[in-house]
Amino acid sequence: MPGTYIPSDYLPVAIIIIFAALVGLGAVVAGILVRPRRPYAQKLYAYESGNPPVGEPRQKFSVKFYIIAMLFVVFDVEAVFLYPWAVAYDKLGIFGFVEMMLFIFILLIGYVYVWKKGAFEWE
């Protein structure tokens, strides 16, 4: 049929994702018919060693690694740049190698900088 392009390589991927979702959903949904359901207030407390929960779990919480989370984005993008280069490495020859060494070198300067600034340290 013209105009109904199906990327046939990816069709199995779509099928397995749908099937996996059905497995997950099915396991939970099918059990509704057979499993007991007897909730009461104490049972529905969030677990805190048997006592009623004290305070809210979602308080202000110091996430000490937030700088690393930002660095993660930078380095992850770097990794993404490396993949196509690695696949085409044989075709690129020495030029490609030097180019990428420059790229990695520039990145390393930044890496050493954040290391010296103490971004990887916390108490």
Added chain:
Amino acid sequence: MSVIGILLILLKTISVVAVFLIHVMFVQYFERKAIGHMQSRLGPMRVGWHGILQPIADSIKLFFKEDIIPASSDKPIFYIAPIIGVIAAVSSLAVIPLWEGFSIANLNVGILYILALSSVGAYSVILGGWASNSKYSFLGGLRSSAQVISYEISMGLSLVGVMMMAGSTNLSDIVSAQDGRWFVIPQIIGFTVFFISALAETNRVPFDLPEAETELVSGFATEYSGMRWALFFMAEYAGMFVMSALAVVCFFGGWSGPGFWIFAYVPPVIWFLIKVYGFIFLYFWIRATLPRYRYDQLMRLGWKIFIPVALANIVITGVVKILWK
């Protein structure tokens, strides 16, 4: 694509996933037995011969358990978090070549596909921990996010060496490129980084911080019960299989086996499974041996050691390949 083609894919998918789920079910029996014997215990012995039916009994039990949903939880996210985990872990299977020319989807971006889905898998832990609205779960989810940002990069970088040597990210091509010379020897650094990162990626000991049953009760899964908890568990073990399979494909020659004497008649898929189970056993062995890391130690290991080592591995691979020509 014809209807028959689609039906064929459907049949292939269902049979592979069904067999896979049986493996996932029984691998926990294998784990309990292996760790039991390592600790001079017998492991499960009661249900069936040497406890062989234990996983079936456990599955039935979990199926009939009450599904407790804490009143203070974020209901929709609480519902879907374990299902996200299962989807991510099971659909990673699509690109794994079990023998020559057999994989559900022979994608050219095989490695990227698996890395992407394993990142999605981490969401199930983070979302589950967040949605439970309990202190233990919250800390578990937080630790999981710390783990993801520490290990994803070194894991991705450790596979770049393999891609350079194979010139492809298609898993079947990577296996063909090895042809008797497994990449584990030239890529030993990459393999080491990859395997340790894979331990962190699948939340296994010594990096099982999000669960950490001795300090966080059950971490992200504290509030989960019955079948939803089982799905988390299933996703974790399925993830172990996928990571082991990726290690086998990228570093240990995939389905290839020794091609002499009677070994030549053993079907390739058997070789593949033997290697995968070797890795699974290694997971259990490590679990029985090592204590748990603290999460700042883990981040330090990921950022200060693995990233430079993985980058060095890429540079070395590049230099050697240039000199080789």
